[in-house]
Amino acid sequence: MKIFAPSFLLLLLTSSLSVAQVSAPPSFLHKNQQWVDSVFATLTPDERIAQLIMIPAVSDVKRALIDQKASNPTMVEKLIRENKIGGIVFFQGGPVPQARLTNFYQSISKVPLLVAMDAEFGLAMRIDSTVRYPYQMTLGAIQGNNDLIYEMGGQLAKQAKRLGMHINFAPVADVNNNPNNPVISFRSFGENKYMVADKAVAYMKGMQDNGLLTSAKHFPGHGDTGVDSHYDLPLISHSVQRLDSLEMYPFKALIANGISGIMIAHLSIPALDNTPNLPSTLSKPIVTDVLRDKLGFDGLIYSDAMNMKGVTKYFPDGKADAMGLEAGMDVLEFTEDVNKSIAEIKKSIAEGKITQAEIDARCKKVLAAKAWAGLNHYKPVDMNHLYEDLNLKSAELINRLLTEKALTVLKNDNNLLPLRALDALKIASVSIGVDTISTFQKTLELYTTVKHFQVPTKPTDAQVADLKAQLKDYNLVLVGVHLGSISPRTNYGLTDQMNAVLQDLIATNKAVVSVFGNPYALNKIQKPENAKALIMSYQLTNYTQDLSAQLIFGAIPAQGKLPVTVNAQFPYNAGIETPSLGRLKYTIPEEVGLDSKIITYKIDSIANVAITQKATPGCVVQLAKDGKVFFKKAYGKHTYEGPEKVQLTDLYDLASVTKITASTLALMSLWDQKKFDLDATMKDYLPDFAKSNKADLQWRRVLTHSARLKAFIVLWKEAQNPDGSWKKKTFSTKQSKRYPTSVVGDSLFIYKDYPETIFKSIRDSPLNEKEGYVYSDLSFILYPQIVKSLSGENFEDYLKNHYYHKLGANTLTFNPKRFYKLEDIVPTERDTFFRMTQLHGQVHDEAAAMLGGLSGHAGLFGTANDVMKVWQMYLQQGYYGGEQVLSKDALIEFTRYQYPEMGSRRGIGFDKPTFKYSGNAPRYASPSSFGHTGYTGIMTWADPAWKLNYVFLSNRVYPTRENNKISTLNIRTSIMDVVYQELLKK
Structure with a gap:
């Protein structure tokens, strides 16, 4: 094989490399010239050389001292004081120690130091307790525009500057077309040069537009290597044409878009320079003739780390540093022996291999970059709130969105x-x-x-x-x-x-x-x-x-x-x-335009008031907007005196929220099937009511609590004799065929036919004398019968088979002790007048208990998350999980005001805001909103106008129902109002 001399090779490059597109000069050039000239004038020739050197530093001080590396603080301090080096590159450590060291090093430096880091995927690439963004290969999977990558660059720039950094050695612009590449791989955007270029430019612009210098790497392209240049010198055997059209393509794009810096790789590339064992870092044909002259790059040219085996294997003891400057580099990164390097560079000047004028020009370029980065007005890193500022929720949101799209x-x-x-x-x-x-x-x-x-x-x-x-x-x-x-x-x-x-x-x-x-x-x-x-x-x-x-x-x-x-x-x-x-998405408040810190602080404050004021021992709060759950948190304990902390997975007694999460759901379903007519009468679906005073009551009026039904009947008292004993065929303290169903634990069982007595009591009860709104439980006790009659399925089976299991809302159940451990169920009241025990896993409502724990007005248990699934389906007008579970018409009909002309705020089953604020709903709830509260301390509310979904679970009745502070303190509505108030600010 014929070996070409470098001069002949240059002719080949001139004819083979395509003409570079017009480059945009880096924005730092020729800025703040007065400051640059004034600082330059104070520097000795040796100090001008030192400005071109960046040394390693770590904030993990113990590790540095143990390893006795050049990056230990004692050595770094010595080099700053004695040699006046130009910059430092931080490696392992943590943000607070690094900030302290940065302030110290800057305080002892004659010229403010340029502080750099390899932070390709965020500061977390080098230091703990900071943000880790996706790898570039992950970002390469994202289709469409690169706005999020630009935004990520902007976020990273702000974090870097907050930590006192001025340059990020990123992006990686290598085209990774070798699956076995041991050093680039996931660090590259991928194998397509156009995609790599577009994403690298977006990332670079995001950083530079926000005041951070950048350095694309590893020129002319490290993507097709099978050797790690940290350990040896890789060989790139491709032709000039291939290198120009593929490997260099992203670098050309970055140059055309004004990148401030490019890092040279340690590679042997015979097509560009056939000098044996000469890494590209030390090659003038590559650094100057190709990058500087042919591609028109005027920014800072950095070496890759000068301690890597790719360069030190053949050029040790400072000689490589001098050769790097001779080749055309501006900045030497990770110089191992500063004194030897300066000595070799001075020798090169003396021998005419590089001129002092060239050194001076490069020194001024470094100073200009420092001024652009703000070092002409240097301020120490503010140590206050550093960790918080480096870990903002906005960065987490970018992380989530980037990951999702990839x-x-x-x-x-x-x-x-x-x-x-x-x-x-x-x-x-x-x-x-x-x-x-x-x-x-x-x-x-x-x-x-x-x-x-x-x-x-x-x-x-x-x-x-x-x-x-x-x-x-x-x-x-x-x-x-x-x-x-x-x-x-x-x-x-x-x-x-x-x-x-x-x-x-x-x-x-x-x-x-x-x-x-x-x-x-x-x-x-x-x-x-x-x-x-x-x-x-x-x-x-x-x-x-x-x-x-x-x-x-x-x-x-x-x-x-x-x-x-x-x-x-x-x-x-x-x-x-x-x-x-259309299933619930789980995210953070920032994705729906809210501030995590503000939302969390305000909701925490209200929940903690509820607990400290003993309105409830604990609670669960879950909120969603646009189908995105942005807040879910558990507070307090199961009981005031017990050790069990509330968990998000705990089941609560939903009390009257059963009415609209179970009964109304079933009725909407039957209405959809044209089996249930809202304008029919009670006798149409309850033949036993044909001769009662309720025969002609219209279901629409019944379901809006305006049909003159009594509020409730104290059924358990009707089963009791004056002396306190139980009437015949009511209750027994022993289970038997005649008394098969437990009312509470193993101490009280109800007569097998007693539910019929309950239904007759409702049928025969008097009506209220006056028309008007009276909230009543009575009709809801009857709906399980109607559902079974019209569908042929038991009430609970109908709900689970057609809705709950389809929605994945599997914790929604009656009599939860059949399926869950007691520690997973939050207890309610200590019943001191009927069941005479702690109610735990049994329904709180007395009538529901007498019906075996299953009724249409109470008895449903579940987690906040599963309740929210049903309500999200409501909010999405019947759509959830890719299926139209209920018709849009059903949701529109059942959730609208039915009789506003009569002053009634009710929908069909659902509660709605009063026309003049009364506290039944959040103050800022829209007229289209709907919801319900539960006696045990529950609230659910959905607002289509704001696409808000709210679930609040508590056991305010523990230890006694006499405690109504949950309402007097407006705990439930106030929490949702926090969200409204924050949204109204937008």
């Missing part, structure tokens, strides 16, 4: 995803690679009942056998593959045992697999394409796990596309779009 569905047999028909699925989840329940699994259970299993990285044969046996009972298995590594050197964290378990699960033909790791890991999984559905989630983070689970259930759509070719089955741009199904 998630990629690669396989979806028969459009299985998103999951529909939850009532037909018996679901298990298996998280592979974890020892405890995962974030993925915790989010899955928000949508329906899921049985969870975990498989560690190296499971035993017994663990695997037990898993297989238990999974036989399920018809769908949601598998999360949790890969703890992103590197091909470690097989991406996939052990042989994990892979074997995964293959067994895929072979069941009922597995939906989510891979939380590098997309190239699909090459290590045996036949992942055989899964029923396959989701590439790109990373193992709480965001990817949470949102992948939400995608599976259709709370969010799938929109991502593979940014790289994995193999023939999964090529570049593969990705199946899936729709959202």
Whole structure:
């Protein structure tokens, strides 16, 4: 093979490289010239050289001292004081220690230091307790415009500046077209040069537009290497034409858009410079002739770290630093021996390899960059609220939105995803690679009942056998593959045992697999394409796990596309779009335009007042807007004296909210089927009422509490003799065939036919003398009979089979002790006049208890989350989970004011705001809103005008119903009003 001399090679470059597009000069050039000139004038020739040197620093001081590295604070301080170096690059540590060190180093520096960091995916790449954004490859999966990536760059810039930083060595502009690349891989946006360029430009602009210097890397392109330049010198054997058209393309785009800096890689590239073993960092044909002259780049050219084996293997002891400047670089990063470097650079000047004028020009360029970054008016890092300022909720929102848009569905047999028909699925989840329940699994259970299993990285044969046996009972298995590594050197964290378990699960033909790791890991999984559905989630983070689970259930759509070719089955741009199904999405207040800090503080304050004032021992608050649950929190304890803290998963006695979450729901369903007519009369569906005073009462009037029905009948007292004993055929203290049903625990049982006595009491009760609004329980006690008569199904079965199980609202149930442990159910009153015991897991309402715990007016239990699912279906006019569960017409009819001309605020079953504020509803609720309260301390409210959904659960009746502070303090309505007030400010 013929070896060309460098001069001949330059001729080749001139003819082969395409002419660069017109470059936009970096904005820092020729700015603040007076400050630059004045500072420059104070510098000695050696100090001008030192301005071109950046040394490493760490804020993990103990580690630095133990390792005795050049980055330890003593060495850094010495170099700043004695050599007047130009900048520092921070590595491991934490934000507060780094800020303190930054302030100290700046205080002892003659010229303000340029502070840098490799923060490609956020400050968390180097320091703890800060924001970690998605990897660039994850971002490469995002389709459409790159506004969110720009915004991420802006957020990162603000965080960096808050920490006293001035430059981020990012973005990575390498086109990763080698799946086995050991050093770039996930750090690249992908394999398509156009996509890489577009996203790199968006990221760069976001940072620079917000005052942070940037440095694209690793020029001329590190994407097609099989060697890590940290450990050796990689060889790039491509032609000039290939390098120009592919590897350099993103760098050209960045130059054209005014990037401030570019970092040179340590690569051997014979097509550009055939000097043996010469890294591109030290090559004048590459740094000056190509980057500076041909591509027209006028910004700062940085070396990659000068301690890497890619350069030090052949050029040790400071010689490489001098050669780097000779080649055309402006800044030397991570110089290992500053004194040797300065000595070698001075030697180069003396030998005429580089002139003092060139050094001076580069020094002035560095000073101009410092001035642009604000160092001409240097201020120390403010230590107050540093952690909070570096972890704003706005950054979390960007993280969530970026992750959501990146998630990629690669396989979806028969459009299985998103999951529909939850009532037909018996679901298990298996998280592979974890020892405890995962974030993925915790989010899955928000949508329906899921049985969870975990498989560690190296499971035993017994663990695997037990898993297989238990999974036989399920018809769908949601598998999360949790890969703890992103590197091909470690097989991406996939052990042989994990892979074997995964293959067994895929072979069941009922597995939906989510891979939380590098997309190239699909090459290590045996036949992942055989899964029923396959989701590439790109990373193992709480965001990817949470949102992948939400995608599976259709709370969010799938929109991502593979940014790289994995193999023939999964090529570049593969990705199946899936729709959202109108299920609840779980997020943070910022996604609906609210401030987490303000909302949380105000709601916390009200809830804590309720607890400290003993309005209730505890409560659960859940709020959603636009179908997005932005607030869910549990407060207090089950009881004032007990240790059990309230959990979001606790079941509460919903009391009268049963009326509209059960009875009204069933009636709307039957109205839809034209089996129930609101304008029919009571005798039409209750033949026994044909000769009663209620025969001709119209159901529309009955359901709006304007049919003259009595408020209630104290049924349990009617069963009692004057001496306090129970009348014949009422109650017994022993269970038997005649007294089969428990009223409370094992101490009181009701006569088998007594419900008929209750119904007759209602039938024969007198009517109120005057017409008008009187809230009544009586008709609601009758609706289970009507539902059974019209549908042929028992009331509870009808609700569960047609609604609750379809919605995934599986905790909604009567008599919850059949299915749940007592510790999962919040107790209510200590009954001292009827059942003479603590009510725990039994319905609080006496009439409902006498009906066996199941009635249309009370008796339903459930969690806040499951109640909200029903109410979200209401709010969406009958649509939920991809199905029109109820007709739009039903929701419109039942939730509108029925008799406003009579001054009635009621809908059909539903309560609505009074025409003049009275406190029954939130003060700012719209006229289209509807809801209900429950005697035990419950409130649900939906507002279509604001698309708000609110659930408040409490046990205010503990220990006694005499406590009504929950109402006198306006706890329930005030919490929702907080949200209205904040929205009104927008």
